[in-house]
Amino acid sequence: MTKLDSKIPAGPLADKWTNYKAHQNLVNPANKRKIDVIVVGTGLAGGAAAASLSELGFNVKVFCIQDSPRRAHSIAAQGGINAAKNYPNDGDSIYRLFYDTVKGGDYRAREANVYRLAEVSNNIIDQCVAQGVPFAREYGGLLDNRSFGGALVSRTFYARGQTGQQLLLGAYSALSKEINKGSVKMYTRREMMDVVKIDGIARGIIVRDLVTGKLERHGAHAVLLATGGYGNVFFLSTNAMTSNGSAAWKAYKRGAFFGDPSFVQIHPTCIPVHGDYQSKLTLMSESLRNDGRIWVPKKKEDAEAIQKGNLSPVKIPEEDRDYYLERRYPAFGNLVPRDVASRAAKERCDEGYGVGNTGLAVYLDFKDAINRLGKHVIEARYGNLFQMYEKIVDENPYETPMMIYPAIHYTMGGIWVDYELQSTVPGLFVGGEANFSDHGANRLGASALMQGLSDGYFVLPYTMQNYLADQIGVPHFSTDTPEFNETEKDVQDTIDKLFAVKGNKSVDTFHKKLGLIMWDFVGMARNKEGLEKAIIEIKMLRKEFWQNVSVPGEKIGMNVELEKALRVADFLELGELMARDALHRNESCGGHFRDEYKTEEGEALRDDKNFMFVSAWEYTGTDKEPILHKEPLVYENIEVKQRNYKTA
Amino acid sequence: MxxxxxxxxxxxxxxxxxxxxxxxxxxxxxxxxxxxxxxxxxxxxxxxxxxxxxxxxxxxxxxxxxxxxxxxxxxxxxxxxxxxxxxxxxxxxxxxxxxxPWRAKPFPIIKDLMVDRSAFDLIIQAGGYVSINTGGVPDANAIPIKKENADLAMDAAACIGCGACVAACKNASAMLFVSAKVSQFALLPQGKVEAKRRVEKMVAIMDDLGFGNCTNTYACEAECPKDISVANIARMNREFFVAKIS
Amino acid sequence: MSVMYSSITKKIWMSLMGLFLMTFLVVHLGINLLLLFDPTRELFNVVAHFMGTNPIIQIFQWVLFAGFAIHIVLGITLQIQNWIARPKGYKVKASSEDSFFSKYMIHTGVIIMVFLGIHFANFFFKAKIFHSIPEFILNGVNTGMEDMGILVMELFQLPEYVVGYIIALLILGFHLDHAFQSAFQSLGLNHKKYTPFIKGLGHIYSIVITLGYIIIPLFIYFTK
Missing domain, CATH: 3.10.20.30 (Beta-grasp domain)
Structure with missing residues (x-):
């Protein structure tokens, strides 16, 4: 059994990162040219890391699935990015950001990593401003901050409702600069198919050119995966259509452990599902909860009338409305963390109080805010979101309350990495949402952007260099080796196998079915019985997939159905691991909520005695039980408490 | 239906x-x-x-x-x-x-309705950035920036690089795209340092790639999904003019 | 020229020449209008003679020709490049231009160029090359000046010429309507406060110029 070594540097928490950097190995400038690095993914983590590594002098090959590195899904983040700048003078500090993040993650994140994240958060803001990212400013010309859920200070920097876009374009511009310089070679419309290992070390990847359909081999001294999360296992999520878990899954199957796969974040404010043809869910920024009040009817007959379309919500008098978040959580009210708000909405809808024609929606009402502040203020704050809502739902949210429902949004789980962000496969690094990351069991708003850029700009360029320091003697790789041959053949075999099925059900049919299983049993609330059922059903679905999937078209050339089939094949395995992970974790924490483990008031009940660890799963073979490794979490600098959002 | x-x-x-x-x-x-x-x-x-x-x-x-x-x-x-x-x-x-599909010489069709827009990436690579490396930058609040300018820069930076401006333009001109990036940096002190070099290089590559010339029909602005203003084109013309005579 | 200069350089020259030609149109209109106020044609002929003989104006005339030439050559070059930039067009043509006449600048431009040729043949060549213009006799006295006025009056007796002239001028008006504000935009002069004013001024300018020129043949034709 491999022992997990998290490689946390010794010394006091606040000095760990400084000490690490002071003592790490470096590569001299002349030798950097001799070293090749592969980066897969051009989101915040991948784009920033690729640019920074190239600036240092390494040869970098970058791969992205879209037609341009500027389109990675980091672009869709709306709200903002946290940093402990304490510009508003409201008592923020690196420690407080660290503390809030660990607490928000329900004490399931690694202390040293989170502290480092909080520490470099300030550098990120400096870096982005220097790049020309147009953050919001005040009339005095200095940067503006806003507040976000789960924090008592205003530490969120933002660029209108498009912070993710602006930060990504910043990283993209840095990457473009390096491409122009010639030290980054960019490959677009490529999907990673597998990791190639030589003597147990990651030495390259196999990619598929999505336009020509050809498989390509690329070798390097180290490989960085920054391929995002796997939320699309649920079919409907706020992720982009091409967001997938395959790169991480292939790494897992090549020996990288998978950390906390069941930790999934469900975002409470999304536009509800409206039909079975729906392809994705649209997020409405969390900031809406600052002024909107969430409610459902108090009387079941009202809810039923609304569902049938016989009653308008504006006709329901105040005393017949149940502002359930304000009722249950008087201190935080509508601003409770995401996992809490999501579960509360599900609870009401499950009880039959949901609204909309499906009964799977709750109201987010701005009536009081409009009466208090005036329509123009609400328009200035949320105008673009209201407009987006109206375009999609065809209802005017200034007049009828908005309908929202939780949706899969982010995966805290991912490839297990040590302090250096290196997986259990030497030479294979993982950054951003793709790693099991710094968010524990629940991520706070505006922390994903922070983590992606922290990994990319300030962590990986150091830690990867530490690894590469002893690689200077290794010459550039030929991809004409038995290992590359074999891995490429594995990929080709899978493709051939998919075409050979010649079934009669479309890939999406399977994906939708998997999504329903995941949503019903591995979603917002889980229990032993359901999870066991899910594992059986997923296995059956996987079997059916390999017997009856239809992949039309040709092996060569562009084939979107084949792309989808390859991804869904992996999701069908990943989903099972998620269910397994959720099943073994007999406690509730953050986004992982087990019906059996809750307080009398229905809140998540952790079991710190038995479950204060990171689950790291080791692949043992197809249809074989994976092995669970545990990385104990030690909190030396923080008092572990029950999360409480009822009283301040 | x-x-x-x-x-x-x-x-x-x-x-x-x-x-x-x-x-x-x-x-x-x-x-x-x-x-x-x-x-x-x-x-x-x-x-x-x-x-x-x-x-x-x-x-x-x-x-x-x-x-x-x-x-x-x-x-x-x-x-x-x-x-x-x-x-x-x-x-x-x-x-x-x-x-x-989008129709323009620099956007060749890949298949059906899919076109290759990598020409846009090449334009950005020619100068759509501030030439600084990671680390060693001043504090974020060291340079105050007028709110109005920050807002205008954000308006320009909202461009999503979709290419609708080129598709809409009867001349298949990319001026709105290029000018949005040039404007964003022209409005910010960080970008002013290499403003001359940037606008010259970006315009040169835009021309080389075979995009058409702007004839101020403003179809780009009318069709832009992010409402990028043609005022950015004027700003780029100005930047370019100043760069050439200086 | 197309290879040597960037698209924006060409646009800047295009607009500078355009603005220059627009000032010329004002001067030309001012002289033409003299025909309306002086049935003896003396005012008109005196000014025409001055314009035709003054050495400074003679030199400046070449600057004007250069302006026309640059504007025309650039306009055609830009248009050819624009056609090349979209080898295959759309089935459903776009209709989203804010400035309607902007779509037809090359068409209106070419018509104006043809008109300019005819105009040259009728007046400029006759005066400068063939010297076939009668001398101006005022009150029985030969002034020694060419009677440009009578040339105009005679041409504007012909209904087909009047109609042709009016159509050409209307087209010039369409051209100018877009050209005026477009020139400012090309020169980078766009400002949220002043641009609406410039657009308005452009409409007024093009209407005044067009009407101003059109009134003359109509007046002459109907008062003959």
Whole structure:
């Protein structure tokens, strides 16, 4: 059994990162040219890391699935990015950001990593401003901050409702600069198919050119995966259509452990599902909860009338409305963390109080805010979101309350990495949402952007260099080796196998079915019985997939159905691991909520005695039980408490 | 609702393309345009036909991947949105919808409705950045920036690089795209340092790539899903003029 | 020229020449209008003679020709490049231009160029090359000046010429309507406060110029 070594540097928490950097190995400038690095993914983590590594002098090959590195899904983040700048003078500090993040993650994140994240958060803001990212400013010309859920200070920097876009374009511009310089070679419309290992070390990847359909081999001294999360296992999520878990899954199957796969974040404010043809869910920024009040009817007959379309919500008098978040959580009210708000909405809808024609929606009402502040203020704050809502739902949210429902949004789980962000496969690094990351069991708003850029700009360029320091003697790789041959053949075999099925059900049919299983049993609330059922059903679905999937078209050339089939094949395995992970974790924490483990008031009940660890799963073979490794979490600098959002 | 689709089909970059008619039935008016395309593709797959290739990704109007020239408008008839946010309620039952790819020499067709927009990346690579490396930068609040300028820079930076401006322009000019990036940096002190070099290089590569010339028809602004203003084009003209005479 | 200069350089020259030609149109209109106020044609002929003989104006005339030439050559070059930039057009033509006449600048431009040729043949060549213009006799006295006025009056007796002239001028008006504000935009002069004013001024300018020129043949034709 491999022992997990998290490689946390010794010394006091606040000095760990400084000490690490002071003592790490470096590569001299002349030798950097001799070293090749592969980066897969051009989101915040991948784009920033690729640019920074190239600036240092390494040869970098970058791969992205879209037609341009500027389109990675980091672009869709709306709200903002946290940093402990304490510009508003409201008592923020690196420690407080660290503390809030660990607490928000329900004490399931690694202390040293989170502290480092909080520490470099300030550098990120400096870096982005220097790049020309147009953050919001005040009339005095200095940067503006806003507040976000789960924090008592205003530490969120933002660029209108498009912070993710602006930060990504910043990283993209840095990457473009390096491409122009010639030290980054960019490959677009490529999907990673597998990791190639030589003597147990990651030495390259196999990619598929999505336009020509050809498989390509690329070798390097180290490989960085920054391929995002796997939320699309649920079919409907706020992720982009091409967001997938395959790169991480292939790494897992090549020996990288998978950390906390069941930790999934469900975002409470999304536009509800409206039909079975729906392809994705649209997020409405969390900031809406600052002024909107969430409610459902108090009387079941009202809810039923609304569902049938016989009653308008504006006709329901105040005393017949149940502002359930304000009722249950008087201190935080509508601003409770995401996992809490999501579960509360599900609870009401499950009880039959949901609204909309499906009964799977709750109201987010701005009536009081409009009466208090005036329509123009609400328009200035949320105008673009209201407009987006109206375009999609065809209802005017200034007049009828908005309908929202939780949706899969982010995966805290991912490839297990040590302090250096290196997986259990030497030479294979993982950054951003793709790693099991710094968010524990629940991520706070505006922390994903922070983590992606922290990994990319300030962590990986150091830690990867530490690894590469002893690689200077290794010459550039030929991809004409038995290992590359074999891995490429594995990929080709899978493709051939998919075409050979010649079934009669479309890939999406399977994906939708998997999504329903995941949503019903591995979603917002889980229990032993359901999870066991899910594992059986997923296995059956996987079997059916390999017997009856239809992949039309040709092996060569562009084939979107084949792309989808390859991804869904992996999701069908990943989903099972998620269910397994959720099943073994007999406690509730953050986004992982087990019906059996809750307080009398229905809140998540952790079991710190038995479950204060990171689950790291080791692949043992197809249809074989994976092995669970545990990385104990030690909190030396923080008092572990029950999360409480009822009283301040 | 039932619709008659006329879709441009082309098997590859050098193939001859043509319009093919596809009827679709029972489309919900609440479906998005791309979901309607999904339904069509699912039917085509079920009949053993090649699905229509089109670009799309985030489906929330920000990644800039989706395109489609619908009934004479890039991103369709609705204002200020991308194709992925266009909904079928904007069309009439029984309507004929003509769907074409972006057409411009620097945007060659890859397949069907999918075009290669890497020309935009080349333009950014020529100078759409501030030439600084990671680390060693001043504190974020060391340079105060006028709020009005920061807001204008943000207006310009909102460009999603979808190419609708080129598609809409009768000259296939990329001026709105290029000027949005030039403007963003021209408005900020960080970008002023290399303003001259940036505008000259970006315009030069834009011309080399074969985009047309701007004749101020303002179709780009009218069709831009992010409402980027042609004031940015004027600003770029100014920047360019100053760069050339200095 | 097309290879040597960037698209923006060409646009800047295009607009500078355009603005220059617009000032010329004002001067030309001012002289033409003299025909309306002086039935003896003396004012008109005196000014025409001055314009035709003054050495500074003679030199400046070549600057004007250069302005026309640059504007025309650049306009055609830009248009050819624009056609090349979209080898295959759309089935459904776009209709989203904010400035309607902007779509037809090359068409209106070419018509104006043809008109300019005819105009040259009728007046300029006759005066400068063939010297076939009668001398101006005022009150029985030969002034020694050419009677440009009578040339105009005679041409504007012909209904087909009047109609042709009016159509050409209307087209010039369409051209100018877009050209005026477009020139400012090309020169980078766009400002949220002043641009609406410039657009308005452009409409007024093009209407005044067009009407101003059109009134003359109509007046002459109907008062003959």
């Amino acid at each position: 039932d619709l008659k689709l006329k879709i441009w089909r082309q098997t590859g970059p050098d193939a001859e393309g043509k319009f093919i008619h596809y009827p679709v039935h029972n489309i919900s008016k609440d479906a998005s345009f791309l979901e309607m395309m999904d339904i069509l593709n699912e039917e085509l797959v079920a009949n053993g036909e090649e699905p229509v290739a089109f670009d799309h990704d985030c489906r929330e109007g920000i990644c800039g991947m989706c395109s489609l020239y619908i009934n004479g408008h890039p991103h369709g008839p609705d204002d200020s949105i991308t194709t992925c946010q266009l909904h079928m309620r904007k069309f009439k039952d029984g309507e004929t919808i003509v769907i074409e």
